[in-house]
Amino acid sequence: MEKTITVLPGDGIGLEVVKATTAVLDKTAELYGHSFKYQYADIGGASIDKHDNPLPQETIDTCLNSDGVLLGAVGGPKWDNLPGDKRPEKGLLGIRKALNLFANLRPVTGHESLTDSSTLRKEVVDNVDLMIVRELTGGLYFGEPQERREVDGEEAAVDTLQYKKSEIERIVRQAFELAQVRSKKLTSVDKANVLESSRLWREVAEEVSKDYPDVELDHMLVDNAAMQLIRDPKQFDVVVTENMFGDILSDEASMLTGSLGMLPSASIGSETPGLYEPVHGSAPDIAGQGKANPLAAISSAAMMLKYSFGLHEEAAAIDRAVSTVLTDGHRTGDIAKEGEDVLSTDDMLEKVLQAL
Ligand code: NAI
Ligand code: MG
Numbered sequence: 001m002e003k004t005i006t007v008l009p010g011d012g013i014g015l016e017v018v019k020a021t022t023a024v025l026d027k028t029a030e031l032y033g034h035s036f037k038y039q040y041a042d043i044g045g046a047s048i049d050k051h052d053n054p055l056p057q058e059t060i061d062t063c064l065n066s067d068g069v070l071l072g073a074v075g076g077p078k079w080d081n082l083p084g085d086k087r088p089e090k091g092l093l094g095i096r097k098a099l100n101l102f103a104n105l106r107p108v109t110g111h112e113s114l115t116d117s118s119t120l121r122k123e124v125v126d127n128v129d130l131m132i133v134r135e136l137t138g139g140l141y142f143g144e145p146q147e148r149r150e151v152d153g154e155e156a157a158v159d160t161l162q163y164k165k166s167e168i169e170r171i172v173r174q175a176f177e178l179a180q181v182r183s184k185k186l187t188s189v190d191k192a193n194v195l196e197s198s199r200l201w202r203e204v205a206e207e208v209s210k211d212y213p214d215v216e217l218d219h220m221l222v223d224n225a226a227m228q229l230i231r232d233p234k235q236f237d238v239v240v241t242e243n244m245f246g247d248i249l250s251d252e253a254s255m256l257t258g259s260l261g262m263l264p265s266a267s268i269g270s271e272t273p274g275l276y277e278p279v280h281g282s283a284p285d286i287a288g289q290g291k292a293n294p295l296a297a298i299s300s301a302a303m304m305l306k307y308s309f310g311l312h313e314e315a316a317a318i319d320r321a322v323s324t325v326l327t328d329g330h331r332t333g334d335i336a337k338e339g340e341d342v343l344s345t346d347d348m349l350e351k352v353l354q355a356l
Contacts, residue, residue: 001034003309006066006273008059008095010044011088012282013292014072020294020349021070021301024318027353028305032314039066043095044074044088044282054091060098063273068308069099070301071277076284096136101267101275102167103174104134105303106250108233110257111326114335118256120230125256130236131182132253133175134246136267138167139197141243161197163242168204170270175240176212182237184215189225189241189249201242222249229253254279261293261334264300266307274308276300286333290344293332295322298352321355328355 007022009015022038029036041059048054054074063069074088084090110118110128118125143160150156172188179186188205190198202219209217220228222245228235229249233256241249254263263279278296286292299322306315330351333342343351 001309001311002037003034003067004037004039004065005304006063006069007038007040008043008063008069008071009040009046010072010074010091010282011046011076012073012284012287013280014044014074014282016072016287016290016292016345017278017294017297018070018072020345020352021297023349024298024321024352024356025301027356028314028318031317031356032311034311034314043071043091045076045079047091048079048082048086048088054086054088055094055098059091060095063095063099063275066273068273068304069095069275070297070304071095071275072297073278073280073282075282076287095275096267099267099272099275100137100269101272102135102137102270103171103268104136104246104250105178105266105268105307106132106134106254106279107264107303108132108250108253108256111262111323113326113329114257114259114262116337120256124231125233128233128256130233130253131178131238132246132250133171133178133238133240134250135163135167135171135241135243136246137243138163139243161195161242161244163197163200165200165204168201169208172201172205172208172240173211174268175238176208176215176217179215179238180212185237186215186217187225187236187239188217188219189222189239189245190219191222191245192219193221197242205240225249226252229256259293259335261296261332262299263296264298264303266300266303268307274304276304276308290346291333292345293334294345294348295325295332295352298322317356318352321352324355325351 009018041062143162192198260280268274302315302318305311
């Protein structure tokens, strides 16, 4: 299979983890007889330096003209004082919107040998394996009006939580499809006791569920879901929810595994190429020192193979390789305990390539 991948290294450790990831993709291509071609483009701070723009049109066009996008991370102290619409993060929001990536998939997979880096008890997080599906292009973050206004003679502010039926339907459908190939259990999270948008969400979820009779659907209020994620995360398989609830719950859930350096994500639309990136940022504190954990980015590439290219066996091989290096006790600084050997990014990459 021949695929063209747009690579957006971005800033800080983004460059380092993306470099390790393309090496893993190359090895996978070699082992399974595929050919992955890379086209590099600018985003974030690096792009501001070069083009005075965090997301040049050329970058969008390059992404649209490929089969999948691999992103490192954007941002850093160098650009922190720029105005909101000129900042590196604008590049990230812009590319998600430009590619119409309405579904953000964040798998939370606990690795047995890492459970003692979680703040929760071992038996609670051992082998936790769930997937949060967050709606990414609607809800409070995009609803209009979003403005300051005068109310009763004083300053006030308003945000709007709006969802169209079609927006709910496509994200819920996506979640059902995922649940079908996992353990056939879907939890839709809302605040239907208070919010009208949540009552519509629940109605649409029920309607869509008729097309997926093999998947068990239940509904949970978001405040309860926040509590249940900590109390008993293993009760969940696929969780689907609106933009802001998903933002908060997915950050909460990420801590079940104990390390930011481990978590991949996928953002997908319907006809555009998907975007795959580690959940972590550009880590300016360790950038350029060869200390970054590349496993989140590598696992993101595995998600690309699975969701954009349909290469399930190859994706599973990468996931297994990551699992093997952890079981064998190989650690970068972020996941090492006192007294354990600390590997560099390149050494960790070597271990993954060997395991593959
Ligand atoms: P961060 O995720 O970059 O770093 C948080 C802490 O985790 C740091 O101590 C860092 O060294 C460590 N860490 C993160 N990833 C790691 C890895 N792969 N291996 C080892 N250690 C790792 O978040 P922070 O510090 O809040 O933000 C730094 C910059 O990154 C900011 O400019 C922020 O805006 C940006 N950012 C970008 C994101 C993106 O591009 N998706 C997401 C989050 C933050
Ligand atoms: Mg967040």
